[in-house]
Amino acid sequence: MPLTRLAQAAEELIAEMLAHPSQDKFSISPGATLKAWSGSLHVDPHAEFASWSGEFVHGLASFRNLSALLCEWFASSPLRLSRSAETHAEAVVHSALAHATQGTTLRRSQFSQYLLELVEASQRAEATFVLCRRLLGVELLGDSVDLSEPEANYRVGLHSLNDEELTARMPSLDTLQYGLISSDVATLQRVEVRVTRQERLREFDHLFKGPERWRSYLRETERVQEAVLLLKPEAQAELGTPFFLVARPNLGRCAASRLPRSSGPAIFPPTLIHPGELADLRRSFSVAQKAQDHPALRSALHRYALAGSRLRHEDRLVDLVIGFEAVLLQGLQNELSHRFSLNGSSLSHWIHKAPRQPSYHLFRSAYAARSALVHGYGPKVKLHRIESMSDELRHLLASFIQWLILESPDHGLQPRMQADDWLRILFDSPP
Structure with a gap:
């Protein structure tokens, strides 16, 4: 089917739409006027909006003819259609009208060009x-x-x-x-x-x-x-x-x-x-x-870019230090992960009487996920696993903070809470 038929059908639709401009056939703001000349529809510039009435457009014979031609083109396209070709064709005509309406003027050349280019693209896929x-x-x-x-x-x-x-x-x-x-x-x-x-x-x-x-x-x-x-x-x-x-x-x-x-x-x-x-x-x-x-450099650069978008200097410093960690702590990840997991499982055991091994694995997995997210180390972690660990760790951290503030004085820890070695002191004299 030649594209000239499609172009002619588009011209016929515009001509029929412009033949009898009436406020009953358009959705426009009150008090606006419509005029048609030189193949364009012009609306009073004081109008707040102007758009074609769907009921009016659908009632035109030229609309039905143009939609039928588009339907044939779309049916022959290699592209998969999510709806019927007829539905797509009607929607495309309305999209073309909206595209060709600039301000309060409908330009017929843009209407035809829109349809022709769309059909050609659907054939090229x-x-x-x-x-x-x-x-x-x-x-x-x-x-x-x-x-x-x-x-x-x-x-x-x-x-x-x-x-x-x-x-x-x-x-x-x-x-x-x-x-x-x-x-x-x-x-x-x-x-x-x-x-x-x-x-x-x-x-x-x-x-x-x-x-x-x-x-x-x-x-x-x-x-x-x-x-x-x-x-x-x-x-x-x-x-x-x-x-x-x-x-x-x-x-x-x-x-x-x-x-x-x-x-x-x-x-x-x-x-x-x-x-x-x-x-x-x-x-x-x-x-x-x-x-x-490079996972480490990718993570460092990501944190560097985040720092460049921060308004607070504290947030910027945190991002920059994490970026440096990605570069400087690669050889220490296993040691840090072990210390993190061992300390976490010990506190869980003392506070909640929880078994050490499951707690150790939880903290080990959480640290591995943190490293994957922050530094790019290790395998990717599935979203549902991240969510479950986040929920569990959130409750644990809340209980840790409350226990260290409320319960630790009974174990002689309070006087040394400000010291860097308070955790070692707790390990030396566990509750």
Whole structure:
């Protein structure tokens, strides 16, 4: 089926919609007026909103014709459909209308282009996605910088948003009404990390919801943050809320409900990156990527980046020391784990009369999980196991603290509680 038929059907729908503009056929704010000329629908600029009535659009013969053509295209696509082709076709027409309506004007050329590109992408079973994420606390002299290697099958870069792009990033009025303002919006900083990749698709829905595998995009944005902080150790930088764009076909913004949300506002003094520092920034980005192959260095760099986003110096110091532990304590992990587990099982035995061996294994497992999470050592621990250990350790730590404060005076420990060797004293004279 030639695409010219689809383009003609799209033109016919717009023509029929614009033939008799009536306020009864549109959802607009009170007092607004509608005018049609030059193939566009224009609404009084004082209108707060304007959108097509679904009941009106569905009643048009041209809508049914266009939906039938789209249905044929989608039925022949190699992509898996989560719903019937008819349902997808009708939803796509409404998405195209929303995409082509800018402000209070409906542009027919954008409507047709949206449909044609979407159909072509569904036949190719591929699309180009762009993950956009604000980098707070950074200013860029220049419009953009590409950080990825020439042979890479994806692009990673920094981009300075212009006024139009910055306005497009602003949340809806409904979002502002409920006070859901993320840190990247509150600070209005212009530097954005973009990760661009062409993806093979398996499902039609991915054209609207983003790629099936999206975590690698997020990891690349984290490498950029780490690179900036390696270049500028004095800087404070934080990543904002990510979202996906579909760049080819040009479908606009995807749903980003699966992606993490930033909270804020976090206001950092801006750190300026000069054009003369771009070579050093690319080298830092390469270092951040290569560090991912070494568990200890990966963990150290992660903690280093966390320190760069902390507002409290105490929190920053904790992250930095943990980062140093990842590098400096590799040879002592077994000794530290044994001491941690032995001391914990002994206290559990004295306080709760618990058997030593199960308690020892609990603390040993907890320390191993801590090392895996903090330093990258050892095998990964399943989430349900982390949750169960966290619950058990939380109760134990509460009982330990209460016992040491309330019960230890009866064992002569209280006078030496401030000494570094109080635990050894307890071992010398156990209760």
